[in-house]
Amino acid sequence: MAERFDEDALHAVGVRIDAEHPEGIIFDPHQPQLRVTDLSAVRGDGIFETMLAVQGHVRKFSAHLERLQRSAAITDIAIPPHASWRAAVELGLEEFRTRGGLPDELAVRITASRGVDGEPASDDPAYSGTYWALLTPVSEKVKKSRGRPISVTLLDRGYDSTASERAPWLLLGAKTLSYAVNMAALRWAVAHGHDDVIFTTSDGYVLEGPVSSILLGHRTSDGQVQLMTPSAEAGILPGTTQATIFRAAEQAGWKTSAGPVTIADLHAAQFLWLTGSVKLVSPIGRIDDHEVAVDAELTSALLEFLTQSG
Amino acid sequence: MAERFDEDALHAVGVRIDAEHPEGIIFDPHQPQLRVTDLSAVRGDGIFETMLAVQGHVRKFSAHLERLQRSAAITDIAIPPHASWRAAVELGLEEFRTRGGLPDELAVRITASRGVDGEPASDDPAYSGTYWALLTPVSEKVKKSRGRPISVTLLDRGYDSTASERAPWLLLGAKTLSYAVNMAALRWAVAHGHDDVIFTTSDGYVLEGPVSSILLGHRTSDGQVQLMTPSAEAGILPGTTQATIFRAAEQAGWKTSAGPVTIADLHAAQFLWLTGSVKLVSPIGRIDDHEVAVDAELTSALLEFLTQSG
Numbered sequence: 286m287a288e289r290f291d292e293d294a295l296h297a298v299g300v301r302i303d304a305e306h307p308e309g310i311i312f313d314p315h316q317p318q319l320r321v322t323d324l325s326a327v328r329g330d331g332i333f334e335t336m337l338a339v340q341g342h343v344r345k346f347s348a349h350l351e352r353l354q355r356s357a358a359i360t361d362i363a364i365p366p367h368a369s370w371r372a373a374v375e376l377g378l379e380e381f382r383t384r385g386g387l388p389d390e391l392a393v394r395i396t397a398s399r400g401v402d403g404e405p406a407s408d409d410p411a412y413s414g415t416y417w418a419l420l421t422p423v424s425e426k427v428k429k430s431r432g433r434p435i436s437v438t439l440l441d442r443g444y445d446s447t448a449s450e451r452a453p454w455l456l457l458g459a460k461t462l463s464y465a466v467n468m469a470a471l472r473w474a475v476a477h478g479h480d481d482v483i484f485t486t487s488d489g490y491v492l493e494g495p496v497s498s499i500l501l502g503h504r505t506s507d508g509q510v511q512l513m514t515p516s517a518e519a520g521i522l523p524g525t526t527q528a529t530i531f532r533a534a535e536q537a538g539w540k541t542s543a544g545p546v547t548i549a550d551l552h553a554a555q556f557l558w559l560t561g562s563v564k565l566v567s568p569i570g571r572i573d574d575h576e577v578a579v580d581a582e583l584t585s586a587l588l589e590f591l592t593q594s595g
Numbered sequence: 596m597a598e599r600f601d602e603d604a605l606h607a608v609g610v611r612i613d614a615e616h617p618e619g620i621i622f623d624p625h626q627p628q629l630r631v632t633d634l635s636a637v638r639g640d641g642i643f644e645t646m647l648a649v650q651g652h653v654r655k656f657s658a659h660l661e662r663l664q665r666s667a668a669i670t671d672i673a674i675p676p677h678a679s680w681r682a683a684v685e686l687g688l689e690e691f692r693t694r695g696g697l698p699d700e701l702a703v704r705i706t707a708s709r710g711v712d713g714e715p716a717s718d719d720p721a722y723s724g725t726y727w728a729l730l731t732p733v734s735e736k737v738k739k740s741r742g743r744p745i746s747v748t749l750l751d752r753g754y755d756s757t758a759s760e761r762a763p764w765l766l767l768g769a770k771t772l773s774y775a776v777n778m779a780a781l782r783w784a785v786a787h788g789h790d791d792v793i794f795t796t797s798d799g800y801v802l803e804g805p806v807s808s809i810l811l812g813h814r815t816s817d818g819q820v821q822l823m824t825p826s827a828e829a830g831i832l833p834g835t836t837q838a839t840i841f842r843a844a845e846q847a848g849w850k851t852s853a854g855p856v857t858i859a860d861l862h863a864a865q866f867l868w869l870t871g872s873v874k875l876v877s878p879i880g881r882i883d884d885h886e887v888a889v890d891a892e893l894t895s896a897l898l899e900f901l902t903q904s905g
């Protein structure tokens with residue numbers, strides 16, 4: 286029985302949402318689900334969110350659903366109501382329980398594709414595309430990587446800092462499936478001896494990681510801690526993990542701010558972290574050839590903020 | 596029987612390539628083929644080409660396979676040998692013949708996805724991803740649109756003209772599946788009363804359309820015709836249709852050139868066209884609020900060049 290659980294834990298659970306199953310229906314992610322004409326696969330034309338479920342509780346579900354809705358508005362992709370997504374994810378969690386055990390941590394990815402060109406899946410616009418949730422046990426490797434210092438390289442995202450404002454068709458505030466450049470940047474980093482990437486604008490501002498947000502930290506001589514993050518106006522995704530940390534930090538009496546961050550600001554920062562929903566918090570120990578100080582106590586505090594928030 | 600043919604003609608034919616079927620195997624594109632973990636659908640992480648088959652003959656197949664190979668090298672995606680793609684497409688054409696009739700024109704899209712993360716489809720790298728060809732009858736609407744004047748809007752692509760050179764991780768010379776921005780730009784154009792888009796750099800250079808190349812034309816007082824197109828160094832896809840037109844034009848004694856094209860050059864051009872493998876040639880009759888002259892004779896000549904080349 287224990288063996289069966291171990292084996293099943295390696296498997297992911299899929300849940301499809303459609304007009305006939307607004308609360309979701311289970312599928313096996315090892316079996317084909319998508320037509321090759323689905324616009325997710327044809328043109329990366331869809332949106333997504335990745336969340337963390339701990340002991341069956343999805344962290345900051347509302348914040349992710351709100352960001353998905355924002356991406357949907359920017360890309361003009363119709364999506365099911367929040368209740369559908371919540372029910373589908375709950376069904377997926379229940380499937381793990383039925384199979385004999387809920388993994389302590391699951392990565393929960395919800396995806397909305399525009400669907401098949403010219404063939405809406407339903408007359409109801411809220412179900413006209415292709416929608417699914419995928420629940421995957423978090424690997425030991427990812428769990429162990431949390432809180433560990435990483436090396437990052439700064440890579441030019443090609444855009445200047447005003448591109449987002451002047452060219453809305455660039456979809457800079459939406460989390461779309463068109464992630465080929467994000468993945469290419471990560472491959473570039475690994476090929477050059479780094480773990481991750483911080484994107485910068487062509488005019489020298491700091492943006493975000495390909496799959497994470499960036500935090501700058503400072504501890505003043507009187508022990509006061511200040512956190513800062515680049516503002517969303519730069520054309521980055523507002524980080525849900527960063528937002529959770531900031532709220533808890535403010536309650537703990539820390540100072541927080543968002544604003545333009547230059548590359549010079551980055552190099553002048555006392556401490557730096559990348560944050561993400563599943564990897565949580567990674568202190569940055571090196572930016573290209575520059576060493577960065579790491580404060581284990583502060584990193585633990587940030588991780589604790591996320592645990593507190595549930 | 597005629598009815599059966601008409602009905603089937605509406606259907607597309609899919610051909611999958613894998614290690615067990617290096618020459619392809621037919622599938623029904625109305626049935627699911629892709630897992631939701633396929634990186635094409637997860638992250639738009641794949642590459643593609645779209646070609647035109649006329650009476651069962653694929654135009655400029657070699658040029659498309661070479662460009663696919665170039666995209667594969669830039670994105671580090673392994674692809675089957677050219678012979679596999681040719682055999683798979685031939686199998687798809689044969690399937691139409693078996694069904695009772697080959698449509699006079701088919702759009703042939705070949706796609707290579709990086710596959711499922713951490714689960715190569717085969718030990719043989721050339722078949723480690725997910726590969727398919729999709730053959731779809733060209734609609735009457737597309738056929739009728741050829742040669743008809745269109746209205747375009749100039750949209751900023753966000754990058755400056757040196758981004759391609761200094762930031763190879765932006766994949767600017769690769770034809771990836773991450774086309775969400777291209778589609779958003781086309782939606783923007785339609786919402787603002789235009790048919791198509793010409794992308795420009797943030798520093799005022801002309802790039803390409805979201806799904807086409809751009810040609811500038813000039814007829815001198817002595818009847819000599821000159822064609823020009825933006826050079827590939829700007830970070831655009833080298834157009835296979837543009838290249839075919841240029842070769843035939845040179846044989847006809849026309850002058851051709853490629854080089855940097857500014858927005859001012861565009862507005863000063865006597866004639867303009869968008870070119871693509873399936874839409875072929877569309878004369879531009881308007882750029883935003885500016886009327887552009889249209890020369891039906893020259894457009895016919897360009898279309899004729901493509902027919903000659905077979």
